[in-house]
Structure formats: C-alpha cells, structure tokens
Amino acid sequence: MQDIQVPAMGRQTFSTLRGIGYFLLALFFLDFFTIIIPAKFTDAVWELNTYGQIVERVPLLLLSFPLVFFGEYSARLKWEQLATKIISWLALIMAIFFLLGVPLDIVNSFRVQNLRKGEVIAKVAQQNSPLQAIAERLEKAKTDSEVKDVLKLITPQQQALVARIPKPQEVKKKLLTEITTSINQTQSQSEEVKRRISNALWKDSIKWAIAATLSGLFLVYLWMQSKWARVGINY
Template sequence: MQEFNIPQSLEIEVSQLRKTINSLLWVTKLFRTVGYSILVLVFIDLIDIFVPLNFMNPVWELQMMGALVDLVIITLIGLVLVFSGKLEKRLKWEFPFLLWLSRLSLLVGLLYLLLIPLGINNTISLYNVNIEVLNQDYSQQVLLNSNWKQHIGPASASEWNNLLEHQNMQEVKTQTLVEVNQKQNHPDKKLPATNFSRNFKLLKSSVKFNLGALVAAALFITIWKETSWARAWG
C-alpha cells in the first residue's frame, strides 16, 4: 500500500491555488484595462456633448440632459471595472487616481440630482413654446381663410368660367365657399392633434430623462459610499 505523502499533497494544493490566484489577477487586470478604456471613451463623448456650449437654450439643455442619461450605463460599467479588486496589485499612479475617482462619483451623483429641476424647467418652457406656436398657427389659419373668402365671394362668373370651363360655376363657387366657411369655423381642427403629439413626445422624454437622472444620482452616490477604501488610502 502506497504511503500518503502529506508534504507533497500540500505542495500540489498550494501550486494549484497559486495558479488560480494568478488567473484571477490576470482577469482583474483585464477588467481594469477595459474599465479605463471605457472611461476614456466616456470623456470623449462628454466633450462632444458640451462643445459647443449653448446654455439658456431649453432645447439644447434638454438634449444635453438626455445624452448624459444615456451615458450612465456605460459609465457605471467602466467604474465598476476600474474599482474591481480594490487596492490589490495596483500601479503607483492608480492610488491617487482611485481616490479622486471615488470623490468624483459623489460629485457626478449630485450633478445628476441638479439636472432634475433643470429638466422640469426646460419642459415647462418648451411646452409654453408649443402653445405659442399653436396660437400663431391658429391666427394665420384664420387670416388665410378670411382672405380666401373675401376673394372667392365677389368672384364673377367669367372669372370662374376661365378656370372651370367644363363645370357648373355656381356649384363650384358654392362648394368652395362652404369649405372655406367650415375651415374658418374650425381652423384649428388639425392643430390640436399636432400640438398634442408634440407635447406628448416632450412629456415622455422629460419623464425618461428626469427619472434616469434620479436613478443615476442614486447609483453614483452608492459607488461613492462603497469605495470608501479608495478614499481611506488618501
């Protein structure tokens, strides 16, 4: 019967454990590299979003807010990958970088919270603009219909015959006046539907962006809380 060699068995187990640890360290290093690359891409996207700046423009500000909300998922993935493995096997330059990255997570979370009142204010501003445009379209339609009626009403039979030689002039004239009167009595028949569609899209985008900003703020602040080990180094 073969004698069981305890030292040899321990050596084998330790060797296997080392291989497992080295594999995990390699995967962690890969995760961090991918995370840093993602954050660089996010920074490039931020430059594209903010250049050129156009603050005080509600349309640009709402689009900017939507773009920032769309960046949340990829940014969070990058942060999680960069923070993976905590302080194990870090390069010297990474320690201060992680310290400020953790603090930056809190700042970004607070900025997303500040986006919410900005988004609500811009939604109200754009809603009022839509109403103003609707009123202008309504007035222009009323004026146009009124001008049509003034020109069609006094038209002579010879003028109508020149345009419609093969149709009964009186019937065409009567039908045209009826249509114009209907339009003048209901000039905004299609306008409310168009305005409703605009405002519905505006409201849907606003709800999406504001809820997204709220969730983003909570997640970034959570990352700040969970990375206290990075700040403890400083």
C-alpha cells in the first residue's frame, strides 16, 4: 500500500509534530526510570511518593501520544510502522499502571498516615515521659519531707533553697497543676499536628487518584483510537 501523498509543507509539519511527540515520550520515561530507581517496594512512603511523582508528570505522557499518532499513516517513515505499534500498546500498559495504582495509592495513604501519627505519638511520649515521672513521684510524696526530697531531685542545684520552702504541699500542688497543663498542651498540639499531616496527605493522595483515573481512561481511549497502528500497513 502506498503512503498517503501530502504536500511538502504538510510532510514537514507531520514530521515536526511527531518529533515533538517522541521527544516528550522520551522525557517522560527518562523521569519515570529516574524516579523508580532505586526501587524500594513494600516501603509505603516510597511507593506513595513515587506514584505521586509519576502522576505529576502525566501531562508529558498524555500530550506525547496524540502527537506521535497525529495524521495516522500520512507521511510516515518505514521504521514508524513498528514504533507506532509499540507505542499503541504502551498506551494500554500505562493505562493499566495508572488504574491499578489507584487502590495502592489509597492503601499506602492509610499506611503512611498511621506511620506519621505513630511518629508524632512517640515524640510526644518521649517529651512527656520525664514530666509524668516527676508527677508520679510527687503524687507518692505525702509528707513535707518527702515532697522536699522530690523537689531536690528535680532541682539538684537549688537544694538549699528547697530545704527552706515553708509550704511544700502548696508547691507540690502547683507543680502538679503545671505538669498536667503542660502535658495537656502537648497532647493538644500533637492532635493538631496529626490533623495537618492527615489533611496534607489525603489532599495529595486524592488528587493523584483522580488524576491517575482520568489519565488511565484517556490512555485506554488513545489505545482504542490507535488500532490502525496495531493493524499495520505495508509502506
């Protein structure tokens, strides 16, 4: 079958547009392999961030396919018969990648959220542990002498001053109140931090899931529309 004849200016335009398409496709896969290497599969943070970075670059991919397929058989070189066939199937492969990645994106978002919350809880526990230990000692101290002993442990450099405290029980009560307030404030701040982490995480995750779904469907459409490339033609 003879190639469709087009004017010289038209042939040059086809070649330029398709060249841009091949170039954008190459750029996307250059980014793709740079992002996934080295791979850290089963690492929820890596999987989520990697999927998100790839989805963020999907405009390059979506623009490259229509440019490569532009004009179907018109003014194509012989090597493009195989190239367009491979690229047509590549559109379907990438569609599957994006669509199957959506459930993984959601699952990994829950995993990362739990991981980040666990880190915040551990940090708060580390901060509050010394205060809780002091509070427990003060609670157990019943006599003035016992209270002073605890205060000396808290402020070893001011033992002489502690020994002259006239009302240790009032100091004990005040310290317990301050410790309780400090612990409650830290807990409240940690809840706010966890809320911000969740909001930021799910904002990105949902954006990536929607973008990946739409991109996957569009790539399936491109694959269907490029059936001519898979059928082939004799140049």
